[in-house]
Amino acid sequence: MKQVRINAGHIGLVFKNRDYNRVITQGKHWLGFNEGLMTYNRLLAFNSPIALEILLDDQALADQIKVVEVLDDQLVLVFENNIFKNVLTAGRYTYWNGLVNRKFITADTSKIEITEAINPSLYSNSELSKYIRVVEVAAYEKAIMIVDDELTKILERGTYYFWKNRKTIKIAKADLRQLQLEISGQELLTKDKAAVRINFYAQYKVIDIETALMKNKDYEKQLYILLQLALRTFVGTYTLDELLDEKENIAKAVLNDVKNQVDKLGVIVLHTGIRDVILPGNMKEIMNQVLIAHKKAQANVIMRREETASTRSLLNTAKLMEDNTMLFKLKEMEYVEKIADKIGEITVSGNGNVIEQLKDIFSVNK
Numbered sequence: 362m363k364q365v366r367i368n369a370g371h372i373g374l375v376f377k378n379r380d381y382n383r384v385i386t387q388g389k390h391w392l393g394f395n396e397g398l399m400t401y402n403r404l405l406a407f408n409s410p411i412a413l414e415i416l417l418d419d420q421a422l423a424d425q426i427k428v429v430e431v432l433d434d435q436l437v438l439v440f441e442n443n444i445f446k447n448v449l450t451a452g453r454y455t456y457w458n459g460l461v462n463r464k465f466i467t468a469d470t471s472k473i474e475i476t477e478a479i480n481p482s483l484y485s486n487s488e489l490s491k492y493i494r495v496v497e498v499a500a501y502e503k504a505i506m507i508v509d510d511e512l513t514k515i516l517e518r519g520t521y522y523f524w525k526n527r528k529t530i531k532i533a534k535a536d537l538r539q540l541q542l543e544i545s546g547q548e549l550l551t552k553d554k555a556a557v558r559i560n561f562y563a564q565y566k567v568i569d570i571e572t573a574l575m576k577n578k579d580y581e582k583q584l585y586i587l588l589q590l591a592l593r594t595f596v597g598t599y600t601l602d603e604l605l606d607e608k609e610n611i612a613k614a615v616l617n618d619v620k621n622q623v624d625k626l627g628v629i630v631l632h633t634g635i636r637d638v639i640l641p642g643n644m645k646e647i648m649n650q651v652l653i654a655h656k657k658a659q660a661n662v663i664m665r666r667e668e669t670a671s672t673r674s675l676l677n678t679a680k681l682m683e684d685n686t687m688l689f690k691l692k693e694m695e696y697v698e699k700i701a702d703k704i705g706e707i708t709v710s711g712n713g714n715v716i717e718q719l720k721d722i723f724s725v726n727k
Contacts, residue, residue: 369387
């Protein structure tokens with residue numbers, strides 16, 4: 362026989378001829394012939410040296426052990442003294458009772474949602490994060506969640522956590538901000554068969570994410586086609602001159618035309634506009650010639666208008682002088698002043714009419 366000691370915080374299993382015999386706790390104990398001892402730290406998990414069922418037949422030992430069964434599609438979170446330690450996957454685990462206050466939270470990972478009482482701060486822990494899917498939806502976005510090809514829910518802005526399992530999760534997002542769609546370089550024919558290239562734009566917003574993402578494939582491309590066809594339709598009803606004059610009206614007509622059609626895309630078109638109308642090289646030359654001719658015609662009209670106004674003013678002045686001798690005399694003095702600025706010396710004799718004398722002078726000089 363021999364005496365053994367079990368220290369505080371430890372426990373011993375006695376085997377006789379390699380078969381389990383009994384459990385011994387803190388203190389001194391005697392071992393008989395053919396008996397061996399295995400000691401364990403009660404702070405640590407217990408790894409059974411033989412089939413656990415054999416040990417559990419001993420009620421004294423069973424009272425010392427906590428058995429944790431983890432099924433398939435389950436996880437167990439282990440907390441020691443309210444501090445997270447690790448995650449247990451499918452299997453059987455044993456711990457010693459008594460010294461450490463252990464808590465076990467069982468999570469059902471066969472579902473998507475994390476409904477267990479788990480502090481969200483643990484989701485980023487390296488032990489747990491590998492079992493969790495993270496989905497982020499920006500402040501300006503909205504998303505739909507499709508589980509096994511079935512729409513499950515609509516996600517507002519925020520961060521979402523789901524269990525990883527055999528189910529497939531697809532997340533489709535849509536930008537809820539005001540967006541702009543460019544339709545550039547559209548080569549179109551006007552009513553008078555003039556070839557032009559138009560840059561067009563539309564501003565729109567997604568208002569029904571389920572319709573946009575679930576009931577349509579590439580709703581942006583479909584919106585592009587609707588605007589493109591409407592633009593072609595309206596441009597073809599205008600001549601080139603009308604097109605250049607009615608750009609705003611054409612944009613409004615396109616907007617009104619597509620408003621009802623875009624409901625099925627889950628969007629609303631807020632504004633449309635023609636950014637540029639680009640003419641081919643030969644058409645530019647023709648338009649420049651037309652513009653020059655138009656400006657010349659305007660200049661001629663203005664010149665004729667000014668000549669007419671000047672003649673009318675002279676006629677009115679003549680009529681006034683005919684009826685008013687004093688005004689006639691003042692006009693004489695005005696002409697004398699103008700002539701004096703250009704002629705060095707003029708001699709006028711007698712009391713005759715100054716205007717008549719001046720007339721005679723200029724007639725002689727001629």
